[in-house]
Ligand SMILES: CCCC(=O)SCCNC(=O)CCNC(=O)[C@H](O)C(C)(C)COP(=O)(O)OP(=O)(O)OC[C@H]1O[C@@H](n2cnc3c(N)ncnc32)[C@H](O)[C@@H]1OP(=O)(O)O
Protein backbone atom coordinates (compact mmCIF):
# COMPACT_ATOMS: atom_id res chain seq x y z
CA UNK A 1 0.00 0.00 0.00
CA UNK A 2 1.16 3.52 -0.76
CA UNK A 3 1.32 5.89 2.15
CA UNK A 4 0.85 9.61 1.50
CA UNK A 5 4.00 11.64 2.07
CA UNK A 6 3.61 13.45 5.42
CA UNK A 7 3.83 17.27 5.27
CA UNK A 8 7.24 17.65 6.96
CA UNK A 9 8.95 15.55 4.26
CA UNK A 10 7.25 17.39 1.41
CA UNK A 11 8.37 20.62 3.02
CA UNK A 12 11.91 19.33 3.25
CA UNK A 13 11.94 18.41 -0.46
CA UNK A 14 10.86 21.94 -1.45
CA UNK A 15 13.60 23.28 0.80
CA UNK A 16 16.21 21.03 -0.77
CA UNK A 17 15.66 22.21 -4.35
CA UNK A 18 15.61 25.85 -3.20
CA UNK A 19 18.88 25.28 -1.33
CA UNK A 20 20.46 23.68 -4.38
CA UNK A 21 19.52 26.60 -6.62
CA UNK A 22 20.68 29.12 -4.03
CA UNK A 23 24.09 27.45 -3.73
CA UNK A 24 24.58 27.79 -7.49
CA UNK A 25 24.20 31.56 -7.03
CA UNK A 26 26.52 31.86 -4.01
CA UNK A 27 29.03 34.67 -4.63
CA UNK A 28 31.09 33.72 -1.55
CA UNK A 29 33.64 36.47 -0.83
CA UNK A 30 34.00 37.61 -4.47
CA UNK A 31 32.70 41.14 -3.73
CA UNK A 32 34.21 41.42 -0.25
CA UNK A 33 37.21 43.56 -1.12
CA UNK A 34 35.53 46.41 -3.00
CA UNK A 35 36.70 49.74 -1.54
CA UNK A 36 33.28 51.07 -0.43
CA UNK A 37 31.69 50.88 3.06
CA UNK A 38 29.83 47.63 3.73
CA UNK A 39 26.41 46.57 5.00
CA UNK A 40 24.53 43.26 4.98
CA UNK A 41 20.91 42.16 5.11
CA UNK A 42 19.48 38.77 6.04
CA UNK A 43 16.88 37.36 3.64
CA UNK A 44 15.10 35.01 6.09
CA UNK A 45 13.20 32.21 4.34
CA UNK A 46 10.59 30.18 6.16
CA UNK A 47 8.07 27.56 5.04
CA UNK A 48 4.47 28.31 6.03
CA UNK A 49 1.50 26.27 4.81
CA UNK A 50 3.89 24.45 2.47
CA UNK A 51 5.09 27.65 0.75
CA UNK A 52 8.29 29.65 1.02
CA UNK A 53 7.85 33.02 2.72
CA UNK A 54 10.22 35.93 3.31
CA UNK A 55 10.38 37.81 6.60
CA UNK A 56 10.60 41.60 6.35
CA UNK A 57 10.66 44.51 8.79
CA UNK A 58 9.29 48.04 8.93
CA UNK A 59 11.89 50.55 10.09
CA UNK A 60 11.13 52.59 13.20
CA UNK A 61 9.92 56.16 12.54
CA UNK A 62 12.65 57.69 14.75
CA UNK A 63 15.51 56.30 12.63
CA UNK A 64 17.52 58.97 10.83
CA UNK A 65 17.68 57.02 7.57
CA UNK A 66 14.71 55.53 5.70
CA UNK A 67 12.22 55.79 8.61
CA UNK A 68 9.02 53.75 8.08
CA UNK A 69 10.41 51.97 5.02
CA UNK A 70 10.22 48.22 4.59
CA UNK A 71 13.58 46.48 4.70
CA UNK A 72 15.22 43.21 5.63
CA UNK A 73 16.89 42.82 9.02
CA UNK A 74 20.39 44.20 8.51
CA UNK A 75 22.80 47.06 8.93
CA UNK A 76 26.27 48.40 8.61
CA UNK A 77 29.36 46.29 9.08
CA UNK A 78 31.10 46.66 12.43
CA UNK A 79 34.75 46.00 13.26
CA UNK A 80 33.85 42.80 15.18
CA UNK A 81 32.24 41.19 12.09
CA UNK A 82 34.54 38.76 10.30
CA UNK A 83 32.46 38.76 7.09
CA UNK A 84 29.12 39.74 5.53
CA UNK A 85 27.37 36.75 7.11
CA UNK A 86 28.44 37.83 10.61
CA UNK A 87 27.02 41.31 10.00
CA UNK A 88 23.67 39.96 8.79
CA UNK A 89 23.32 37.55 11.72
CA UNK A 90 24.39 40.12 14.34
CA UNK A 91 21.92 42.69 12.98
CA UNK A 92 19.07 40.15 12.77
CA UNK A 93 19.63 39.27 16.42
CA UNK A 94 19.70 42.97 17.43
CA UNK A 95 16.66 43.95 15.38
CA UNK A 96 14.22 41.02 15.58
CA UNK A 97 15.70 38.72 18.27
CA UNK A 98 16.68 35.96 15.84
CA UNK A 99 19.41 33.78 17.42
CA UNK A 100 22.27 33.17 14.92
CA UNK A 101 22.27 29.41 15.68
CA UNK A 102 18.62 29.29 14.56
CA UNK A 103 19.57 30.39 11.03
CA UNK A 104 20.75 27.93 8.42
CA UNK A 105 22.81 30.21 6.18
CA UNK A 106 22.77 29.01 2.57
CA UNK A 107 24.53 31.65 0.48
CA UNK A 108 25.47 35.24 -0.24
CA UNK A 109 23.91 36.75 -3.39
CA UNK A 110 25.16 39.53 -5.70
CA UNK A 111 25.28 42.77 -3.65
CA UNK A 112 23.37 46.01 -4.20
CA UNK A 113 24.28 49.62 -3.39
CA UNK A 114 22.22 51.82 -1.04
CA UNK A 115 21.61 55.59 -1.00
CA UNK A 116 24.73 56.12 1.15
CA UNK A 117 26.87 54.09 -1.29
CA UNK A 118 27.30 51.06 0.94
CA UNK A 119 27.86 47.75 -0.81
CA UNK A 120 24.94 45.78 0.68
CA UNK A 121 25.30 41.97 0.64
CA UNK A 122 22.14 39.85 0.87
CA UNK A 123 22.71 36.73 2.97
CA UNK A 124 20.06 34.02 2.50
CA UNK A 125 19.14 31.80 5.43
CA UNK A 126 16.36 29.41 6.41
CA UNK A 127 14.63 29.97 9.73
CA UNK A 128 12.13 27.79 11.60
CA UNK A 129 8.42 28.27 10.89
CA UNK A 130 7.89 28.64 14.64
CA UNK A 131 10.15 31.72 14.90
CA UNK A 132 8.40 34.55 16.77
CA UNK A 133 10.10 37.90 16.18
CA UNK A 134 10.75 40.23 19.10
CA UNK A 135 11.23 43.58 17.31
CA UNK A 136 13.67 46.02 18.93
CA UNK A 137 11.48 49.17 19.06
CA UNK A 138 14.53 51.48 18.61
CA UNK A 139 14.98 50.14 15.09
CA UNK A 140 11.95 48.08 14.03
CA UNK A 141 8.25 48.94 14.28
CA UNK A 142 6.79 45.81 12.66
CA UNK A 143 7.68 42.39 11.25
CA UNK A 144 5.66 40.53 8.60
CA UNK A 145 5.98 37.70 6.09
CA UNK A 146 5.23 37.65 2.35
CA UNK A 147 4.94 34.53 0.15
CA UNK A 148 8.10 34.51 -1.97
CA UNK A 149 5.98 33.91 -5.07
CA UNK A 150 4.48 37.40 -4.67
CA UNK A 151 7.79 38.77 -5.99
CA UNK A 152 7.31 37.08 -9.37
CA UNK A 153 3.49 37.21 -9.55
CA UNK A 154 2.26 40.28 -7.69
CA UNK A 155 -1.32 41.55 -7.71
CA UNK A 156 -0.28 45.18 -7.08
CA UNK A 157 2.92 46.28 -8.79
CA UNK A 158 4.38 49.42 -10.39
CA UNK A 159 7.77 50.82 -11.34
CA UNK A 160 9.23 54.00 -9.87
CA UNK A 161 11.96 56.08 -11.55
CA UNK A 162 15.15 56.93 -9.63
CA UNK A 163 18.43 58.76 -10.11
CA UNK A 164 21.47 58.32 -7.87
CA UNK A 165 23.88 61.07 -6.78
CA UNK A 166 26.41 59.58 -9.21
CA UNK A 167 24.07 60.35 -12.11
CA UNK A 168 22.98 56.74 -12.63
CA UNK A 169 19.30 56.62 -13.54
CA UNK A 170 16.92 53.72 -13.79
CA UNK A 171 13.74 52.39 -12.30
CA UNK A 172 12.82 50.47 -9.17
CA UNK A 173 10.25 47.79 -8.44
CA UNK A 174 7.41 48.74 -6.10
CA UNK A 175 5.04 46.14 -4.64
CA UNK A 176 2.02 46.75 -2.46
CA UNK A 177 1.37 43.64 -0.39
CA UNK A 178 -2.00 43.31 1.34
CA UNK A 179 -1.76 41.12 4.41
CA UNK A 180 -5.43 40.08 4.60
CA UNK A 181 -5.07 38.29 7.93
CA UNK A 182 -3.74 41.41 9.63
CA UNK A 183 -5.74 43.84 7.44
CA UNK A 184 -2.58 45.78 6.67
CA UNK A 185 -0.78 46.89 3.50
CA UNK A 186 2.96 47.13 3.07
CA UNK A 187 4.87 49.02 0.36
CA UNK A 188 8.04 47.13 -0.61
CA UNK A 189 10.28 49.05 -3.01
CA UNK A 190 13.83 50.03 -3.91
CA UNK A 191 16.77 47.99 -2.73
CA UNK A 192 14.58 45.69 -0.61
CA UNK A 193 12.31 44.88 -3.57
CA UNK A 194 15.39 44.40 -5.77
CA UNK A 195 16.74 41.70 -3.42
CA UNK A 196 13.33 40.00 -2.99
CA UNK A 197 12.80 39.81 -6.78
CA UNK A 198 16.28 38.40 -7.40
CA UNK A 199 15.79 35.76 -4.69
CA UNK A 200 12.43 34.72 -6.20
CA UNK A 201 13.97 34.50 -9.70
CA UNK A 202 16.82 32.34 -8.38
CA UNK A 203 14.52 29.96 -6.52
CA UNK A 204 11.60 29.66 -8.95
CA UNK A 205 13.63 30.00 -12.19
CA UNK A 206 10.59 31.32 -14.08
CA UNK A 207 9.61 34.55 -15.82
CA UNK A 208 7.92 37.14 -13.61
CA UNK A 209 4.71 38.92 -14.68
CA UNK A 210 6.62 42.23 -14.96
CA UNK A 211 9.80 43.42 -16.67
CA UNK A 212 13.11 42.80 -14.91
CA UNK A 213 16.61 44.17 -15.39
CA UNK A 214 18.15 40.73 -16.06
CA UNK A 215 18.75 38.41 -18.97
CA UNK A 216 16.79 35.50 -17.53
CA UNK A 217 18.76 32.97 -19.58
CA UNK A 218 21.97 34.25 -17.97
CA UNK A 219 20.75 35.33 -14.57
CA UNK A 220 24.06 35.07 -12.68
CA UNK A 221 26.21 36.91 -15.21
CA UNK A 222 23.61 39.62 -15.93
CA UNK A 223 23.12 40.28 -12.19
CA UNK A 224 26.89 40.65 -11.77
CA UNK A 225 27.17 42.92 -14.83
CA UNK A 226 24.32 45.16 -13.55
CA UNK A 227 26.01 45.43 -10.17
CA UNK A 228 29.45 46.16 -11.64
CA UNK A 229 28.00 48.92 -13.90
CA UNK A 230 26.35 50.58 -10.91
CA UNK A 231 29.49 50.14 -8.81
CA UNK A 232 31.69 51.60 -11.59
CA UNK A 233 29.48 54.71 -11.86
CA UNK A 234 29.84 55.33 -8.11
CA UNK A 235 33.52 54.51 -7.98
CA UNK A 236 34.35 56.83 -10.92
CA UNK A 237 32.41 59.63 -9.27
CA UNK A 238 34.22 59.11 -5.97
CA UNK A 239 37.60 59.21 -7.74
CA UNK A 240 36.78 62.42 -9.65
CA UNK A 241 35.72 64.09 -6.36
CA UNK A 242 39.08 63.37 -4.70
C1 LIG B 1 19.25 53.40 -4.26
C2 LIG B 1 18.35 52.51 -3.48
C3 LIG B 1 17.82 53.16 -2.21
C4 LIG B 1 16.49 52.57 -1.83
O1 LIG B 1 16.22 51.56 -2.31
S1 LIG B 1 15.32 53.35 -0.79
C5 LIG B 1 13.87 52.37 -1.08
C6 LIG B 1 13.29 51.55 0.00
N1 LIG B 1 14.11 51.32 1.13
C7 LIG B 1 14.88 50.24 1.23
O2 LIG B 1 14.92 49.41 0.35
C8 LIG B 1 15.75 50.12 2.46
C9 LIG B 1 17.18 49.91 2.06
N2 LIG B 1 18.06 50.08 3.19
C10 LIG B 1 18.47 49.09 3.97
O3 LIG B 1 18.17 47.93 3.77
C11 LIG B 1 19.34 49.50 5.15
O4 LIG B 1 19.31 50.89 5.27
C12 LIG B 1 20.81 49.03 5.02
C13 LIG B 1 21.37 49.44 3.67
C14 LIG B 1 20.90 47.52 5.17
C15 LIG B 1 21.66 49.70 6.12
O5 LIG B 1 21.21 49.29 7.33
P1 LIG B 1 20.63 50.25 8.49
O6 LIG B 1 19.50 49.50 9.06
O7 LIG B 1 20.33 51.61 7.96
O8 LIG B 1 21.84 50.32 9.46
P2 LIG B 1 21.98 49.84 10.95
O9 LIG B 1 20.97 48.76 11.25
O10 LIG B 1 23.41 49.51 11.15
O11 LIG B 1 21.63 51.11 11.80
C16 LIG B 1 20.40 51.82 11.68
C17 LIG B 1 20.41 53.02 12.58
O12 LIG B 1 20.05 52.57 13.88
C18 LIG B 1 20.97 53.08 14.82
N3 LIG B 1 21.05 52.10 15.90
C19 LIG B 1 21.74 50.95 15.91
N4 LIG B 1 21.53 50.30 17.08
C20 LIG B 1 20.69 51.08 17.80
C21 LIG B 1 20.08 50.97 19.08
N5 LIG B 1 20.29 49.90 19.85
N6 LIG B 1 19.27 51.96 19.47
C22 LIG B 1 19.02 53.02 18.69
N7 LIG B 1 19.54 53.17 17.48
C23 LIG B 1 20.37 52.22 17.05
C24 LIG B 1 22.26 53.23 14.05
O13 LIG B 1 23.09 54.18 14.65
C25 LIG B 1 21.77 53.70 12.70
O14 LIG B 1 21.54 55.10 12.68
P3 LIG B 1 22.15 56.04 11.50
O15 LIG B 1 21.63 55.46 10.19
O16 LIG B 1 23.64 55.93 11.58
O17 LIG B 1 21.58 57.35 11.83
Ligand SMILES: [Mg+2]
Nearest residue numbers: 073074075091
Ligand atom coordinates in the same frame (compact mmCIF):
# COMPACT_ATOMS: atom_id res chain seq x y z
MG1 LIG C 1 19.23 47.97 10.40
